[in-house]
Amino acid sequence: MSTAVESPLAWDVGVDDAPVALSARGDLVAVAGAEGTVKVLDAALGAEIGAFDLPGGALKVALSPDAGHVVVTGPMGYALWRRTDGRTTVRESGAWSAAAAWADGMGVPPAERSRGWGRVAVASGRRTLVLNADGEELWRTEPAASTVTDLAWMRQGRRLAVAAYGAVRCHERHTEKPVATYPYVGSHLALAVAPTGRWICSGNQDASIHIWRARDGGELTMSGYPEKVSRLAFDDSGFWLAADGAPDVTVWDFSGKGPEGTAPRSLRCHETVTALAWRPGAGGHLASGGDDGTVALWHAIAGRPQARLRPARELEGTGAAVAALAWAGPHLLAVAWRDGRIRMYGLSSRTSL
Numbered sequence: 001m002s003t004a005v006e007s008p009l010a011w012d013v014g015v016d017d018a019p020v021a022l023s024a025r026g027d028l029v030a031v032a033g034a035e036g037t038v039k040v041l042d043a044a045l046g047a048e049i050g051a052f053d054l055p056g057g058a059l060k061v062a063l064s065p066d067a068g069h070v071v072v073t074g075p076m077g078y079a080l081w082r083r084t085d086g087r088t089t090v091r092e093s094g095a096w097s098a099a100a101a102w103a104d105g106m107g108v109p110p111a112e113r114s115r116g117w118g119r120v121a122v123a124s125g126r127r128t129l130v131l132n133a134d135g136e137e138l139w140r141t142e143p144a145a146s147t148v149t150d151l152a153w154m155r156q157g158r159r160l161a162v163a164a165y166g167a168v169r170c171h172e173r174h175t176e177k178p179v180a181t182y183p184y185v186g187s188h189l190a191l192a193v194a195p196t197g198r199w200i201c202s203g204n205q206d207a208s209i210h211i212w213r214a215r216d217g218g219e220l221t222m223s224g225y226p227e228k229v230s231r232l233a234f235d236d237s238g239f240w241l242a243a244d245g246a247p248d249v250t251v252w253d254f255s256g257k258g259p260e261g262t263a264p265r266s267l268r269c270h271e272t273v274t275a276l277a278w279r280p281g282a283g284g285h286l287a288s289g290g291d292d293g294t295v296a297l298w299h300a301i302a303g304r305p306q307a308r309l310r311p312a313r314e315l316e317g318t319g320a321a322v323a324a325l326a327w328a329g330p331h332l333l334a335v336a337w338r339d340g341r342i343r344m345y346g347l348s349s350r351t352s353l
Helices: none
Strands: 009-014 019-025 028-033 037-042 048-053 060-063 069-074 077-082 088-091 100-102 119-124 127-132 137-140 150-154 159-164 167-172 180-183 188-193 199-204 209-213 219-222 232-234 240-243 248-253 265-268 273-278 285-290 295-299 313-315 322-327 332-337 341-346
Touching (some): 019 332, 028 341, 037 077, 060 100, 069 100, 069 119, 100 150, 119 150, 150 188, 188 232, 248 285, 273 322, 285 322
Parallel strands (some): 019 060
Antiparallel strands (some): 009 341, 028 037, 060 069, 069 077, 127 137, 159 167, 188 199, 199 209, 232 240, 240 248, 248 265, 273 285, 285 295, 322 332, 332 341
């Protein structure tokens, strides 16, 4: 049975815009609102460190690995914020910017770090732009068949996977044309790449998850979801993939030869899943949020395939739907509700929830 005991509340703040996305890195949390307001908060205290706006509204937000920069994307373009001096660079391109992702830096040449940490890939209409931390363009991909819907770095930032209708395409650094193409006739809504680089997965409009083995393009489709699959997340080990697409969160086992011929674990708590986030590390702890406002914490890899799991703990919400979740390290979980409440919960143990 689940235990409805609320973990210690570290802080609780409100914002004037309906949150749509969270990101946490280092000692910061960034929250983006539907109208384009971005707040940068101290992860330990909730105090505001900075704020800026993206005209036209926001869709996604991402902190750089060193917590020195923030990128936010939206329907009309993107913006970057620099922590050292609060400088904000806004690009109102008029192109739908669905997502952005920072490279982890291990594969970033030192010359490209000279004016800021690492680089960031930003979807911009049918292209993806690769920028340095100050927003200067380093290179761009050729146009995809349609609007880029998601993207992810592979090989420690040396390869970029880009999802658009009909395929996921991979680019090496400074290569406008793709060096590998993974076709699938359909609209990709979410992209997840295993940290090992072994698997590329897309969640799709046609209520399926499509999987490619990166080295040879071997394919597998998991279909039969009752709803479109718009959220996918690998844990840090790369062995477990969590997905929405049903009232249950499904958790697939990618260890060994992968999930072909297997059944997922099912996590039942919400009528509609609105957020997923794995706790850092390989402990198999997952947080999920729902439209009922509840946050559930799971031992998501317990039991056997086909097992239906119950939450280890539930956190009571504000009455509004959960908009986003983000772990600020292994001991702090940030939650944003659509009514503008942002809360940070403390989880002191790495082994329990």
